[in-house]
Amino acid sequence: MDYFIELFLSGLTRGSIYALIALGYTMVYGIIGLINFAHGEIYMIGAFTSFIVATTLSIYGFPLAAIVVVAGVAAAIWSSAYGYTVEQIAYKPLRHAPRLAPLISAIGMSILLQNYVLLAQTSDFLPFPKLIPEFAFMEPVAHVIGSSDLVILITTAMIMLALTLLIKFTRIGKAMRATAQDRTMALLVGINVDRVISATFILGSALAAIGGLLIASHIGQINFAIGFIAGIKAFTAAVLGGIGSIPGAVLGSLVLGLTESFATGYVSSDYEDVFAFSLLVLILIFKPSGLLGKADTKKV
Amino acid sequence: MMNKRMNKPILNVSGLTIDFGGIRALDHLDFDVQVTEIVALIGPNGAGKTTLFNCLTGIYRPTDGEILLACPKTGQQTRLNGLKPNKITERGMARTFQNIRLFSRMTVLENVMIGRHCRTHSLILGAIFRNRKTREEEQETIHKSYEILEKVGLAGQVNELAGNLSYGAQRRLEIGRALATEPFLLLLDEPAAGMNPQETAVLVALIRQIRDEGHAILLIEHDMKLVMTLSDRVVVMDYGKKIAQGTPDQIRGNRDVIKAYLGEDVG
Amino acid sequence: MITAKELTPINKKIICKALKRSLLISLWFVFLTFPIMVIKVNPIERTVSWRWGNIAYVAIGSFVISLLAKAWLVRKERAAAAKTAACPTRASIFHNILQRPGCRYPLAALLLGVALAFPHLFSTYQANIMTTALMYIVLGLGLNIVVGVAGLLDLGYVAFYAIGAYSYALLNLHFHLGFWAALPIGGLLAALFGVLLGFPVLRLRGDYLAIVTLGFGEIIRLILENWNAFSKGPSGISNIPRPGFFGLEMSLDQAMIYMYYLMIGLVLLAIFVVNRLQHSRLGRAWLALREDEIACQAMGIDKTRIKLTAFALGAFWAGLIGVIFAAKTTFVNPASFTFMESAIILAIVVLGGMGSIIGVICGALILILLPEYLRALSEYRMLAFGAILVAMMIFKPEGLIAGVRRTYCFQGRKSTAALQDDE
Structure with missing residues (x-):
């Protein structure tokens, strides 16, 4: 039973991380209908920035609390900056181009960013400093859930709540929903669509950066290539939930996290990634609208 | 001028209904098209005219009802429900699109040659070895396509990219492309939209000529002058239903039609 | 980009504005790249190195690039404004040369002569590099059928190569x-897999198709990596024999040169076949599919069938080259078949020009040979490939050498179409 609970909780942890990344995919897709292939790299850059900042601060002897806050903020700022820049360079000029053009450009961006980090930093796996301490009060349940799992779950839940409020009640949130429904109409009622799109990229990137920080600290190591597989999995989660739908992305992520956790725990860990890819292929083929998405009717 | 043989419908639509998530876009529609007849489909915006075209050509799948197509030569009748668009075109019904859908980065001639696809047969090996049969077929395709371009008045622009043509020429090219599939029934979705009076006049002459060569034509059009001068029969739709049907003269005086166009309080 | 002559009429104000803009962009990039370019930590020895010099590179680089990009866009806009009405199909210089029959055949003969003499003029090492480039030409031509002609973005092309x-x-x-x-079997097996992959993805929209094919590619690689009993896992299979020549014993050098000639033959075959396919009934249908799927179907084309043929015929070449690859390196393992390999082949097609055979050939030669000969550059190879994909989409989506449509002449009422092959 303990093993089951352990797998369940680690699945939830996994799922919440996927959710942080999947939200970026789903929001961008909802608004401009583009698969932001470079989103996984934004997450990787978030993880790298927090690694660089945290390690530097710890070498200079700052206290842990300060390190956590500064690394988190820095990761969010720089990831957002990268997300914004990628949008401006690779997608904005192609807004009226044929559908495949921005996708090819996105793939190019992904390769570019990966190799940029590889060349500017290193290809080795780097040990990530432990930012989340082992809490004493977690001692009795430590065999099923670690402290960092707990922190990840709580942080993710809080972020989801904040995001929901932001989208429901703020001006920019409303503008985002309007743009997602009908871009031309939003433009006509005076919404600055370009700004909404940029804001979406910035928000999505910041979420991915927090995800990057949390998972890097959880797993304890990072590398320039972590974005690719994490990106694909988060995209799988977003599609599973119904791409374009925010609750769908969270649901899809949790489902994917749990299935992966149980599959590797009870079946075999060799085919962990094959499993995610197969799931992706199957959903796209049999139910491309996902669990909570709407089917789109083609206009002729 | 036209040896009309009424009471021989080549298209027979009965009880055609389609729902989109609770909204009934077409509601038990009945009508037919006879051999070498020009039927106009009119109605206010959103009446479901283009939806009807999409149902007929297999792009949408109707919820209920029946679409029967009968070849005038063989008299063979086929039920079109559930057939793929390409199969329907093969059966002898071709269409144009309201928002022009040409293959814009292909030449004018190539666009028409695409229409010949379903009437030709060469495959991979034929393409690679270019045997005599393939070469002859290719020559035939080129010549037939060129003849069609002469008919629609684009023979001077065969090598132009379709996307570079003027608006009126693009509409005519779409007609030519549809003709290349050798249909006996041609569906035209707002063929005169966006044309100036001269271009419209050329178009009217072209449609007449096509009919005189033995094709039946079903067209959606908002230009009432064109509809009234050209069509043998008019079908009026509103909110997915047929509200009237008859000769242009009958339609002109129909109260329901005037109401549908101008609102309740007038008439 | 802009010559002095063109500069004079441009308002001074515009230049000032452009400079200011580039300055801001360059400042932004200094900020953006700061943590990753400047700080480098060593978590084991617990040291931090501050590489301030990199700031200068970033600043200057982004300043110059943004200016060039701006200049290019301005020029493009002006060119577009100048030719709005007139200019119909504009053929490139390459095509103008190639269209002239007097130029065409001597040029082809010259190229073939150089290609045949190559291993004798240069070392075996050079011939070996050239063999690799030739392999990528065929891979590019194969992917070109799927992506460039039929417009189906296949991101898992490497899977067929692996097969x-x-x-x-x-x-x-x-x-x-x-x-x-094995050569035909490899090609046919890959084609078969192309059809198998094609079936389920037929109904998918363009971008979903791209992701699903990417998924397929990765699944094949991961299976090869993990199914030890079948594929010997990550360690791969070694001691694969090189191609034989009527049982003749060959030295390593001779085998390399033999391989080179084999590839020349295969490239010629691929060019011939792909060219004929492109200009056939099937090739036109592919183009129509790329241009407008709905109209294509409405014109009576069975899109299921032509999509499957495109997948199969594209995969076939990858399968052939896969066999050649195994024979050339005498060793295969799953690491050779990653997504990056698919991305390289895609970059070749995109750079050269989607749908253009000459374009793909040039693309492959540039992208494969350049990093080989400029060793200093080879480190930046993948970075450049990524940048190329982005830049081509923004600045020149039709590629270096765009495909030109075939033209026909009709003299009088009844005339044979004078055919001019464009490739």
């Missing part, structure tokens, strides 16, 4: 099948 390579490796391992028997 070709492993089918030779495994058939040889278990049944001692020779190269010449």
Whole structure:
């Protein structure tokens, strides 16, 4: 039973991380209908920035609390900056181009960013400093859930709540929903669509950066290539939930996290990634609208 | 001028209904098209005219009802429900699109040659070895396509990219492309939209000529002058239903039609 | 980009504005790249190195690039404004040269002559590099059918390459099948997989298709990596024999040169076949599919069928080259078949020009040979490939050498169409 609970909780942890990344995919897709292939790299850059900042601060002897806050903020700022820049360079000029053009450009961006980090930093796996301490009060349940799992779950839940409020009640949130429904109409009622799109990229990137920080600290190591597989999995989660739908992305992520956790725990860990890819292929083929998405009717 | 043989419908639509998530876009529609007849489909915006075209050509799948197509030569009748668009075109019904859908980065001639696809047969090996049969077929395709371009008045622009043509020429090219599939029934979705009076006049002459060569034509059009001068029969739709049907003269005086166009309080 | 002559009429104000803009962009990039370019930590020895010099590179680089980009866009806009009405199909210089029959055949003969003499003029090492480039030409031509002509973005193309390579490796391992028997089998197996992959993805929209094919590619690689009993896992299969020549014993050098000639033959075959396919009934249908799927179907084309043929015919070449690859390196393992390989082949097609055979050839030669000869650049190879994909989409989506449509002449009422092959 303990093993089951352990797998369940680690699945939830996994799922919440996927959710942080999947939200970026789903929001961008909802608004401009583009698969932001470079989103996984934004997450990787978030993880790298927090690694660089945290390690530097710890070498200079700052206290842990300060390190956590500064690394988190820095990761969010720089990831957002990268997300914004990628949008401006690779997608904005192609807004009226044929559908495949921005996708090819996105793939190019992904390769570019990966190799940029590889060349500017290193290809080795780097040990990530432990930012989340082992809490004493977690001692009795430590065999099923670690402290960092707990922190990840709580942080993710809080972020989801904040995001929901932001989208429901703020001006920019409303503008985002309007743009997602009908871009031309939003433009006509005076919404600055370009700004909404940029804001979406910035928000999505910041979420991915927090995800990057949390998972890097959880797993304890990072590398320039972590974005690719994490990106694909988060995209799988977003599609599973119904791409374009925010609750769908969270649901899809949790489902994917749990299935992966149980599959590797009870079946075999060799085919962990094959499993995610197969799931992706199957959903796209049999139910491309996902669990909570709407089917789109083609206009002729 | 036209040896009309009424009471021989080549298209027979009965009880055609389609729902989109609770909204009934077409509601038990009945009508037919006879051999070498020009039927106009009119109605206010959103009446479901283009939806009807999409149902007929297999792009949408109707919820209920029946679409029967009968070849005038063989008299063979086929039920079109559930057939793929390409199969329907093969059966002898071709269409144009309201928002022009040409293959814009292909030449004018190539666009028409695409229409010949379903009437030709060469495959991979034929393409690679270019045997005599393939070469002859290719020559035939080129010549037939060129003849069609002469008919629609684009023979001077065969090598132009379709996307570079003027608006009126693009509409005519779409007609030519549809003709290349050798249909006996041609569906035209707002063929005169966006044309100036001269271009419209050329178009009217072209449609007449096509009919005189033995094709039946079903067209959606908002230009009432064109509809009234050209069509043998008019079908009026509103909110997915047929509200009237008859000769242009009958339609002109129909109260329901005037109401549908101008609102309740007038008439 | 802009010559002095063109500069004079441009308002001074515009230049000032552009400079200011570039300055801001360059400042932004200094900020953006700061943590990753400047700070480098060593978490083991716990040291931090501050590489301030990199700031200068970033600042200057982004300043110059943004200016060039701006200049390009301004020029493009002006060119577009100048030719709005007139200019119809504009053929490139390459095409103008090639269209002239007087130029065409001597040029082709010259190229062929150089290609045939190559191994004798240069070292075996050079011939070996050229063989690799030739392999990528064929891969590019194959992917070009799927992506460039039929407009189906296939991100898992490398899977077919892997299938070709492993089918030779495994058939040889278990049944001692020779190269010449394995070559068609590898191609046909890959084509078969192309159809198998094609079936489920037929209904998918363009971008979903791209992701699903990417997924397929990765699944094939991961299976090869993990299914030890079948594929010997990550360690791969070695001692794959090179192609034989009527049982003749060959030295390593001779084998390399033999391989080179084999590839020349295969490239010629691929060019011939792909060219004929492109200008056939099937090729036109592919183009129509790329241009407008709905109209294509409404014109009576069975899109299921032509999509499957595109997948199969594209995969076939990858399978052939897979067998060649296994024979050339005498060793295969899953690491050779990552997504990056698909991305490289895609970059070749995109750079050269989607749908253009000459374009793909040039693309492959540039992208494969340049990093080989400029060793200093080879480190930046993948970075450049990524940048190329982005830049081409923004600045020149039609590629370096765009495909030109075939033209026909009609003299009078009844005339034969004078055919001019564009490639």
